[in-house]
Amino acid sequence: MSLRTVTPPDPQTLLQGAPPRKRRQLRRAGESYGFLAPTLILLFVLMIVPIVMVIGYSFQDNVILKSSSEFAGADNYVTVLTDPAFWKATGNTVFFSTVSVAVHLVLGLTFAMLLNSPLISVTSRAIFRALYVLPWLFTAAVIAVLWRMLLSPNGIVNFLLNTDVEWLADPQLALGTVTFINIWAGYPFFMVSLLAGLQGIPQDLHEAASIDGASQVQRFWNVTIPQLRPIIISLLLLDLIWTSQQFALIWLTTGGGPIDVTEMLSTYTYKLAFANYDFSLAATAAVLILLMSLVLAVLYVRHQKARD
Amino acid sequence: MAITTQRRTLLAKSGVLAGLVLGAVFAAGPVLWMLSSSFKSNTEIFELPPRLITDTFSFDAYAAILTNSETLRFFFNSYLVAGAVTILTLLVAIHAAYAFSRFEFRGKRVLNVVIISVQAVPPITLLIPYFGLVVALCLYNTYPGLIFTYMVFTLPYAIIMMTGYMNTLPRELDEAVRVDGAGSLTALWRVLVPISIPGIVSVGIYTFMIAWNEYLFALTLTRTTEMRTVPIGIQLLMGQHSYEWNQIMAMSILGSIPVLILFLVLQRFFISGLTAGSVKS
Numbered sequence: 001m002s003l004r005t006v007t008p009p010d011p012q013t014l015l016q017g018a019p020p021r022k023r024r025q026l027r028r029a030g031e032s033y034g035f036l037a038p039t040l041i042l043l044f045v046l047m048i049v050p051i052v053m054v055i056g057y058s059f060q061d062n063v064i065l066k067s068s069s070e071f072a073g074a075d076n077y078v079t080v081l082t083d084p085a086f087w088k089a090t091g092n093t094v095f096f097s098t099v100s101v102a103v104h105l106v107l108g109l110t111f112a113m114l115l116n117s118p119l120i121s122v123t124s125r126a127i128f129r130a131l132y133v134l135p136w137l138f139t140a141a142v143i144a145v146l147w148r149m150l151l152s153p154n155g156i157v158n159f160l161l162n163t164d165v166e167w168l169a170d171p172q173l174a175l176g177t178v179t180f181i182n183i184w185a186g187y188p189f190f191m192v193s194l195l196a197g198l199q200g201i202p203q204d205l206h207e208a209a210s211i212d213g214a215s216q217v218q219r220f221w222n223v224t225i226p227q228l229r230p231i232i233i234s235l236l237l238l239d240l241i242w243t244s245q246q247f248a249l250i251w252l253t254t255g256g257g258p259i260d261v262t263e264m265l266s267t268y269t270y271k272l273a274f275a276n277y278d279f280s281l282a283a284t285a286a287v288l289i290l291l292m293s294l295v296l297a298v299l300y301v302r303h304q305k306a307r308d
Numbered sequence: 309m310a311i312t313t314q315r316r317t318l319l320a321k322s323g324v325l326a327g328l329v330l331g332a333v334f335a336a337g338p339v340l341w342m343l344s345s346s347f348k349s350n351t352e353i354f355e356l357p358p359r360l361i362t363d364t365f366s367f368d369a370y371a372a373i374l375t376n377s378e379t380l381r382f383f384f385n386s387y388l389v390a391g392a393v394t395i396l397t398l399l400v401a402i403h404a405a406y407a408f409s410r411f412e413f414r415g416k417r418v419l420n421v422v423i424i425s426v427q428a429v430p431p432i433t434l435l436i437p438y439f440g441l442v443v444a445l446c447l448y449n450t451y452p453g454l455i456f457t458y459m460v461f462t463l464p465y466a467i468i469m470m471t472g473y474m475n476t477l478p479r480e481l482d483e484a485v486r487v488d489g490a491g492s493l494t495a496l497w498r499v500l501v502p503i504s505i506p507g508i509v510s511v512g513i514y515t516f517m518i519a520w521n522e523y524l525f526a527l528t529l530t531r532t533t534e535m536r537t538v539p540i541g542i543q544l545l546m547g548q549h550s551y552e553w554n555q556i557m558a559m560s561i562l563g564s565i566p567v568l569i570l571f572l573v574l575q576r577f578f579i580s581g582l583t584a585g586s587v588k589s
Contacts, residue, residue: 013472014420017409031492032411036419039404039467046460047426050437057436064440114328119321128328131336137568138339139521141539142560145546146342149553154354156341184338245430248523252543266432273436274528286433297428301421 012304051290057283064279076284086285088260089268092175096264097243100182104239105232107183108190113224115191116198129195136188144252147181168254171261178253178262182246190235197231198224230303237300241293265289346370346557353553369558379559381534382541385451386563389537390519392455397462397515398508405470406496410479426464431524434460442529449531457525462515469514473507474500513570520566538563 033040057063061072080086111132115125135143150157151167158164167177201224209219225232247266250256256263256271269289273282340360345353349364373379407413408420438457439448447453481503482495490498501508523539530536536544542563545556 013468013475014408014423015416017411017471017475029411029413032407032413035403035407035411035492035496036413038400039463040419042400042456042459042463043422043426046434046457047422047429050434050441051429053437053440054433057440064436064443110327111331114324114331117324119317119324120328124325124328128332131332134336134339137571138560138564139523139539139567141523141542142564145542145556145560146338148546149345149353149557150338150341152354154356156358159356159358184334188335241428245432247432248539251527266430269432270435270524270528273439279436279440283436286430286436289430290433293428293430293433294425297425300428301424 054283054286054290057280058287061280063283069280072280076280077288080281080284080288085260085263085268086265089263089265092260092262093244093264093266095175096179096182096246096262097240099179100186100243101236101239103183104187104190105236107187108235109194109228111187111191112194112198115195132191133188135185136192138185140185140246140248141252143181143185144249147184148253151177169258171258174254174258174262178250181253182243182249185249186239186243189239193231193235194228197228201227233303234300237296237303241296241300244296245289245293265292342557342560346554346561348554350552350554369552369554370562372552372555373559373562378533379541379545382536382538383562385534385536386520386538387566389451389454389458390516392451393458393462393519394512394516396455397459397466398512400459400463401466401470401511402501402504402508403496404467405474406492406500408467408471409474410482410492423464423467426460431461435524435528438525439528448529449535451535453529454526454537457529458519458522461522462518465518466511466515469511470504470507473504473511477503510574513574517567517570 058076059072059074060069061076062069115129115132120128138146148168149155152158153164153166157167165173168174205223205227206219209223214222245266246264247270250262250264250267251270254262256267265285266289269282269285272278272285276282344360346369347365347367348362349366349368352359352362352364355362408416434457442448442453442457445453447456477500482499485495485499486492521539522537526537526540530540533544538559542556542559545552545559
């Protein structure tokens with residue numbers, strides 16, 4: 001997990017600076033392109049060109065490393081889409097992402113509600129909050145080496161559980177283990193956002209429900225959850241986008257192994273390019289991943305627009 | 309009646325506290341163990357039964373990291389790359405945010421959609437063409453190769469956050485300067501930028517953290533040990549010294565300290581920013 005996930009951006013922010021005086025603004029419109037020029041150039045070079053390139057690569061053979069690239073039509077797509085390893089990686093990515101995201105929500109909401117409880121003092125709330133945020137502050141490389149030490153066959157986890165298990169090397173356990181590590185690394189993002197959300201729920205809603213005789217459980221489902229719903233959906237979509245792209249954590253814990261049990265779409269694509277040096281197939285897989293991410297991105301932007 | 313209520317509150321209170329403590333062990337236990345291991349000698353890391361503080365408690369592992377020119381180079385590289393990314397991102401984002409916040413122009417909606425969707429593009433998708441581009445432009449294994457590619461992650465956020473900040477500042481301030489005959493650029497740098505300092509600092513810190521933590525591009529777009537950044541350095545440490553766990557943990561902690569400090573500085577902003585973004589009726 002990275003600090004990339006600090007705050008769900010509001011897609012309307014850029015459109016909110018609406019000018020008051022129309023005519024003068026139009027005269028100044030040309031000027032604004034000057035201010036935007038560096039951004040436009042960078043977006044063109046870093047975004048438009050690469051995406052055109054990667055799509056181009058996916059329809060050719062022998063790209064990047066050889067000078068004799070030739071048009072291949074849809075051959076690369078047929079190769080990737082009929083590769084069982086691709087589908088295995090897709091399945092693993094879906095499992096890893098959906099389980100991570102679902103548990104992130106449950107843990108994040110539980111911790112947020114515990115922290116928001118009126119029964120604890122302000123000081124203990126601050127201390128616990130600081131402790132709960134900790135996993136968020138470490139980069140994937142650190143989280144990976146830390147858990148490799150904790151989960152080592154003679155490490156502390158096996159000692160505490162009184163087991164003797166190769167958590168990251170056992171084909172039965174490895175996928176569950178990396179998912180667990182990712183859950184540990186990522187729940188604070190939900191917790192912090194949901195805590196802010198909980199604190200924003202007007203107290204009189206809870207009071208009104210209490211007066212009407214609603215129990216705590218009823219208030220949770222009929223007041224808290226509906227109030228948090230927009231935030232929860234944003235968080236779920238963002239986390240799904242980011243988790244499905246996770247590379248460093250997998251690469252540094254299992255490298256996709258043992259065999260292929262923790263192979264994700266990201267590690268699969270990386271290996272095609274930098275282990276097999278088949279950049280054409282890697283580009284094809286990369287385009288397919290892009291398409292999947294775009295579906296999630298469209299859902300996210302739509303949801304955000306509906307919110308505003 | 310009063311007693312039962314009291315007892316029930318007490319029970320609920322201890323329940324909440326028990327849950328909080330349990331959660332804290334889950335959240336902070338691993339971090340505590342990382343810290344503890346960094347002070348041990350390597351043979352004590354996996355001793356049984358495990359002890360939090362051992363007899364040989366020492367800063368040797370930290371000393372080993374901080375006196376090794378190879379690992380120091382990782383830190384130098386990370387500071388250099390993250391620093392350059394931060395400065396360049398801020399310069400570009402301040403101008404773009406000014407345009408978004410104060411001007412109406414053709415293509416604003418399209419550009420908005422582009423900037424938002426850039427954030428959903430998977431890094432692995434960009435990596436393949438970036439590798440081709442960076443090699444073709446002779447930027448492979450160089451600082452500029454990393455600095456420019458990192459900006460694809462930092463710029464969209466920086467523009468959105470910076471625009472959000474400028475939107476909260478009254479436009480009369482910079483309008484007044486412009487009416488006095490000064491150009492837009494003067495209005496931006498003389499008026500808007502000075503009063504935007506809190507926003508600029510926040511965006512800058514945030515940008516720095518993204519760049520500091522980046523792994524995939526650093527792994528792929530650099531090759532030699534003297535060009536590697538801290539996250540790659542931690543990984544290299546694992547391979548080189550047949551698992552000197554105390555040094556790996558010390559390096560991990562040293563590598564996390566800049567982000568921890570910056571997070572503390574930014575905490576207030578993070579929380580208020582989240583509240584502003586998430587609580588809408």
